[in-house]
Amino acid sequence: MPAHAQLAPGYSGYSSAPRQGVDAEYWRFLDQVGPCLANQKPDDSEAFIDTVIGSDAEEAAFDTLFNVGRNRRNNCMGRYSGVYGAQRAHIRASVAEGLFEDLSEANIEALIASPPVAPDSIDTLHDIASCYVANHPAEAREWLRQTDIATEGELQFIGERVDQLGACFPMDREISLDATTIRMAVAEAAYRAATGRPVATIEGRD
Secondary structure (H helix, E strand, O other): OOOOEEEEOOEOOOEOOOOOOOHHHHHHHHHHHHHHHHHHOHHHHHHHHOOOEOOHHHHHHHHHHOOOOOOOOOHHHOOOOOHHHOOHHHHHHHHHHHHHHOOOHHHHHHHHHOOOOOOOOOOOHHHHHHHHHHHOHHHHHHHHHHOOOOOHHHHHHHHOOHHHHHOOOOOOOOEEEEHHHHHHHHHHHHHHHHOOOOOOOEOOOO
């Protein structure tokens, strides 16, 4: 792994240790909300993931997904009431992971047998994730299926594969990412790759 590509111990600004204190409720919510939405509102979930990150369209698709302005509660919220305090990127990743889980096994095996070509250049976190999925599709599936978000198991998984990830880091600048942030990007990258979608794009970036 390049010396300048580092994996930080933190978890997206919430905690330096997995599942501690009030953060545990937040991560449990993310474990549950995406799969629930993918199952109950698949069309709206796909529409949300198909939007450009950070765009007005993404915000509108988010509002549709959570019934904003419709005077009714989203059934997938459970007892958690803080969705508007959640990071949009975290919700997006949870939904993408839920959609990935709902794909047929034949679809996933096809991805593993014939993964997409890795991005020509690595400019964003999503490029890193797409590169990883392209080069290690079976490991990406294992990561998403066998570990829960923001847990010791996730941290151990990525620690054992740090060289694989390092090969996808850009060589021209320093980057420090935590395991959960990368996992979230890999979830969307895996779903997009398995369904023939291009790499995720970000508003304002070519």
